[in-house]
Amino acid sequence: MDNRSVKPISRGELARVTGCNLETIRYYETVGIMPNPPRTAKGYRSYDDSLVRRLKFVMRSRDLGFSLEEIRGLLGLVDDRTQTCAQVQTVAEAHLDDVQAKIADLMRIERVLSETVARCTGDGAPKCAVIDALLEA
Amino acid sequence: MDNRSVKPISRGELARVTGCNLETIRYYETVGIMPNPPRTAKGYRSYDDSLVRRLKFVMRSRDLGFSLEEIRGLLGLVDDRTQTCAQVQTVAEAHLDDVQAKIADLMRIERVLSETVARCTGDGAPKCAVIDALLEA
DNA sequence: CTAAGGTCTGTAGCTGATACAGGCTCAAGA
DNA sequence: TCTTGAGCCTGTATCAGCTACAGACCTTAG
Structure with a gap:
């Protein structure tokens, strides 16, 4: 199974596949939990597989009761390859x-x-x- | 011991004797948990013993994790003599x-x-x- | 009389979202 | 092709439950 052809998805689809509320995704963007995603020509947000995985990480952390501040810390450790x-x-x-x-x-x-x-x-x-x-x- | 001469106290004193934050007292007033207290000639809030007891009731309920909505309900039952x-x-x-x-x-x-x-x-x-x-x- | 502290008001900020209005855009059916 | 409904865009408001601050009064001790 290869991932080569995984297509970027819209915000609505991201909400569906992660179980995150649609508006919460935008909120996570404004508070820096999620990055500003690339946009389509018409300005629609476009999420690739790495962003899907990132939001799933956030959701699982949230399920375990981590605060956004703590999640930010965990994400920093994930992002930083010297963690x-x-x-x-x-x-x-x-x-x-x-x-x-x-x-x-x-x-x-x-x-x-x-x-x-x-x-x-x-x-x-x-x-x-x-x-x-x-x-x- | 009689209570006859218990003097009304200021908001700061109420905060001190109940352990409630000073500003929270004003907040409880705006959301209807505490009534608008009588005022001195110069507009200072003046709390008598019944209001001190009321706020202590609120603080104890809060300690037990009751929400403000629940506390409002409990206070209603206390106030209403047909509870x-x-x-x-x-x-x-x-x-x-x-x-x-x-x-x-x-x-x-x-x-x-x-x-x-x-x-x-x-x-x-x-x-x-x-x-x-x-x-x- | 003066200075420090208390109190007044309105308002802003906090966490962690959630919702809504008003305007584009996209896809499917007639 | 037109239309209609769904989806997406932005900015802003709302919620609980406080907490904090600015700027103006007032009170009290020395």
């Missing part, structure tokens, strides 16, 4: 720490919330354990 | 579901990320398991 595994590891580990901290936060919230909800009688009374918990100093 | 425990329970349980879904998402991300980072050699080589994982289709 090292250690540099990538640093970014990924920092993000992993973030994710773990968020999980811990949410689990604390979950515990408080479920304990409080459990004290609800759930009836038609105007007295509620949740409200009391939120009101008490 | 029922069942109504509050509904809001709180919906939020609990949200929180649990977010935890599940983040745990999936955490798993993928830590598995991938574990495959990093962390050396000076330009080949990296994390980048490969993000690049592969």
